[in-house]
Amino acid sequence: MVRVTITQVAAHAGVSVASASRALNGQIASAETVAKVQHAAATLGYVADATAQSLKRGRTKQLAYAVADIGNPVYVEMMSAIERVVSASGYRLVLSSTGTSSSSVDVVRDLGRGYVDGMILSPLRVTDELLTALAKTPTPVVVLGRLPDDVNLDTVRADSLTAMRLVVGHLVAEDRRDIAFVNGPVDTTPGAFRRDGFAAAVLAHPLLTTRSVDAEDFTISAGYAAARQVLEGDRRPDAIVAANDLIGIGAIRAAEDLGLRVPHEIVVTGIDNTELAGVVRPGLTSVDLGAEERGRVAAELLLARIAEPSRAAHTVTVAPSLVVRGSSVHRPNTQGHASPADRSTEATGLGEERAAG
Amino acid sequence: MVRVTITQVAAHAGVSVASASRALNGQIASAETVAKVQHAAATLGYVADATAQSLKRGRTKQLAYAVADIGNPVYVEMMSAIERVVSASGYRLVLSSTGTSSSSVDVVRDLGRGYVDGMILSPLRVTDELLTALAKTPTPVVVLGRLPDDVNLDTVRADSLTAMRLVVGHLVAEDRRDIAFVNGPVDTTPGAFRRDGFAAAVLAHPLLTTRSVDAEDFTISAGYAAARQVLEGDRRPDAIVAANDLIGIGAIRAAEDLGLRVPHEIVVTGIDNTELAGVVRPGLTSVDLGAEERGRVAAELLLARIAEPSRAAHTVTVAPSLVVRGSSVHRPNTQGHASPADRSTEATGLGEERAAG
DNA sequence: AGCGGAACTGTAAACGTTTCCAACGATCTC
DNA sequence: GAGATCGTTGGAAACGTTTACAGTTCCGCT
Incomplete structure (x- = not known):
């Protein structure tokens, strides 16, 4: 089972390699040639070498x-x-x-x-x-x-700005007034733009108190550490906006470990709307950035x-869209819109509601 | 910024392409040639074409x-x-x-x-x-x-057999006697071997009552559906062994939706020990198959x-190893070994204990 | 019958690289 | 000093394919 080349196919079919190549690639060739070549290729088990094709054609696919x-x-x-x-x-x-x-x-x-x-x-x-x-x-x-x-x-x-507006708007609608933003490293592109987006989104709501802390990176454990630091501070926020879902999940864990109930004492939101957000309990409200x-x-x-x-x-x-889950909705039946439970997904039985960006 | 070939490098260095190639690949060449060629390559910004190398060398890397x-x-x-x-x-x-x-x-x-x-x-x-x-x-x-x-x-x-032995052994130690196995499609390789493994593992415990059901595939939603069917049946098991973590998570959701508390009324285990298992609440006991x-x-x-x-x-x-989390441990402080909380991971604050396979 | 063109074919030259081989000068050995 | 040896070099042939080009055949047309 060694490599069979187009030369052998051509020989077996009794034509030149040029004709063989043309026949195999649907170029101009007589029906008879095509038949002979295809038959030869089939019996010999010919497959064109990708590397040689790439070299000749100038593209690798x-x-x-x-x-x-x-x-x-x-x-x-x-x-x-x-x-x-x-x-x-x-x-x-x-x-x-x-x-x-x-x-x-x-x-x-x-x-x-x-x-x-x-x-x-x-x-x-x-x-x-x-x-x-x-x-x-x-x-x-x-x-x-x-x-x-x-x-x-x-x-x-x-669209980080819209994403942040969705989150902040949602939290304000949920009567949250003191928001901590747990970002990832600010020297990364997502970190920088989510910071700016958050800052801009907050401007629309003058009564808000906010602060920021940067986690070491965009992981659960870094989010846990950063959130814990925020939650153990002297003035506890009533909402945590995490820069991604992993940090958000870390924040939920941190709250749990401190005996704080989510969403009752503190609400948490994430970003990315990864599969994890739907799997965690309570479900993590998250902005779907349309990955x-x-x-x-x-x-x-x-x-x-x-x-x-x-x-x-x-x-x-x-365009981003907000997916509301349990981690941010303290009063499920007093919202302006339908109760999340109304749209529970059949798979997880998880209530979630999506708002366009 | 068009493609610069080794021929141009050779010309620029005043040597043959053969010498240029040798100089660049660390083959035998005089110090002077190497210097000239390297300099030429650097000034021209030469990078060897991967496709041509692949064709000639016969391997693509x-x-x-x-x-x-x-x-x-x-x-x-x-x-x-x-x-x-x-x-x-x-x-x-x-x-x-x-x-x-x-x-x-x-x-x-x-x-x-x-x-x-x-x-x-x-x-x-x-x-x-x-x-x-x-x-x-x-x-x-x-x-x-x-x-x-x-x-x-x-x-x-x-090692599906050992994996299943670990799970079944653990459940028996937890005083579970009626186990439902929620498998994935049995015509898949993992499905077949996990089925056989479960059957064999169960043989070691004659007092066990068991049954099996196959989910449509290895997903959360399929696991949810299959587990729900099992849990709504007339005789409810006291444990669900899922063929992978996704099915296991589906099973936890199904139990929740039926008002069954995990692990109090029913315990659930998964397989694969994916990140999801550690993120879900309660944590999903799972066998780490060493992915x-x-x-x-x-x-x-x-x-x-x-x-x-x-x-x-x-x-x-x-070799697999069992990672015990909250989904399977009803009486955390009455086990033979240390309480899971003793080894909580710093990141998630999640109790888990690992047993070698 | 002669001619233009269409349809097809084969030869050979590429694509950019590595490497075989022969050739070369220099050094060494006897 | 002649020959062997060594280290280095360049020409050219590959690797397997596609394709430009020129050639052949055959057909229809005048």
């Missing part, structure tokens, strides 16, 4: 998805959406973890090696170095996340750019 | 991970472990979802195209067709999961086989 932290379910969700689009278009997806050894700059540099036709990059930090590397590479790149305004690249981003849609759109943008490299750069912003 | 359902966190965990090993060895990882369009047979056939040097396959169903395809392919494949005994392939598997280790070992086996294709096939079985 591979796309890369580069992400720092595949441990976060939200990136898995994106990856899943990307994979669907990509493989439906006949591309393969290669996974480039930027977390392990190489930084995302290295990953972009690696693009020069030409093993992929394009890349979807989800950088945790956007440095100048990364931007110059991105400007230099001839390979199409779509960035997931916010970029400086003067950068001319295809981008898909979430699935962002992944899908990013993949579509990339494919479109590959098809037409000179097209103008697009920036797509995906 | 890419490995594939093929999995049906990337939605299940346990496969993500494996993928993460695989990615670490693979990228540390200078390989790229390409993700082949067998769920979307192609079956795992197609994926194996695709190997013939030679775009990867090897593959880690995690098939949900092992058919004869798949086995013959595996036997035919010259590309190294490591299978995650159980195979028939006469198949001579590198394999990494979990991380299985992924890592599979990657190592694959690399070893690539390095030495003629080596004997290895089968590695990873």
Whole structure:
């Protein structure tokens, strides 16, 4: 079972390799040739070598998805959406973890090696170095996340400001007046924009008291530590807004461990609306930033750019939506809208309500 | 910023392409040549084309991970472990979802195209067709999961029997006598082996009453439906053993919705010890099948086989361990061992105790 | 009958790299 | 000083494919 080449197929069919190639690729060829070649290919078990095709054709039919932290379910969700689009278009997806050894700059540099036709990059930090590397590479790149305004690249981003407005508005409607924002590291892109979004959202509500604390990173344990610190302080807030679901879950745990009932004594919200938010008890109210849609759109943008490299750069912003669950609703039957229980999902029996962004 | 080839580097350095190639690859070359070539490469910004190298060298430095359902966190965990090993060895990882369009047979056939040097396959169903395809392919494949005994392939598997013994033993120690097993589809590999494992484990405890029901698939919603059916039956069990964590979580939800307190009226256990198990309340007692280790070992086996294709096939079985959480422990302070709370993890404040397999 | 063109085919040149092989000068050995 | 040896080099052939180009055949048309 060694490699069978097109030369052998051609010989077996009694035609030239050129004709064999044309016959196999649906190029112009007589019906007789096609038949002979296809028969030869079938009997010999011929499959075209992908590497040789890539070299000759100048494209690999591979796309890369580069992400720092595949441990976060939200990136898995994106990856899943990307994979669907990509493989439906006949591309393969290669996974480039930027977390392990190489930084995302290295990953972009690696693009020069030409093993992929394009890349979807989800950088945790956007440095100048990364931007110059991105400007230099001839390979199409779509960035997931916010970029400086003067950068001319295809981008898909979430709307942190609206997300925060949804959360803060919801908490105010729930009669919360003292909100603690537990952010992730503020030197990351999501950290920075969620901070700004929160600050802006709060401005609309002059009576609010707020404060911020940054967790070490976007994980449950870091969220637990940061939230605990907030909750043990002298003036306890009546709401915690977490910068993502993992931190939010950490916050719920912290509250529990301090004997505080959620949502009675303190309400908690998350961001990302990961599967975890629906699985935790009480369910974590969360803003869905449209991870699935962002992944899908990013993949579509990339494919479109590959098809037409000179097209103008697009920036797509995906609208967030608020998913209300038990962690933020103290008085379930006194709200303006229907009780969450009315729309319980059949699967989990979990009450949740979605508000458009 | 067009592609700069080794020919240009050679010209710029005033040497032949052969010498340039040797200088760049650390082959035998004079110090002077190396200096000239490296300088030329640096000034021109040369990066070797991966495709051409692959074609010439006969290996792509890419490995594939093929999995049906990337939605299940346990496969993500494996993928993460695989990615670490693979990228540390200078390989790229390409993700082949067998769920979307192609079956795992197609994926194996695709190997013939030679775009990867090897593959880690995690098939949900092992058919004869798949086995013959595996036997035919010259590309190294490591299978995650159980195979028939006469198949001579590198394999990494979990120990379902021991896993089930751990669970059943634990439940018996908790004075449970009527156990319902909520399995996934029994025509899948995990489904079949967990069924057999459960049956065998139960034999050791003659006084047990047991029954089985198969969920539609290994998801929360399917688990919810199947568990609900069991719990609404005329004779209610005092324990539910779920075939994985997702089904287990579904079972907890079902119990909740029926007003049954977990673990007081019914205890529930899962399998896989995914992150979800630790995040849910009450924490889901689960058997850790060593997903991380299985992924890592599979990657190592694959690399070893690539390095030495003629080596004997290895089968590695990873030992499971029981992680006890709140969902199965009704009387936390009357157990033989320490109270779970004694070993609470700092992050979640969640009590859990691990027993070796 | 001659001619233009359509339809098809084969030869050979690419794609960018690695590597075999022969050739070279310099050094060493007897 | 002749030959062997060593270290280094460049030409050219690969790897397996696609494709430009030129050639062939055949057909219909005038």
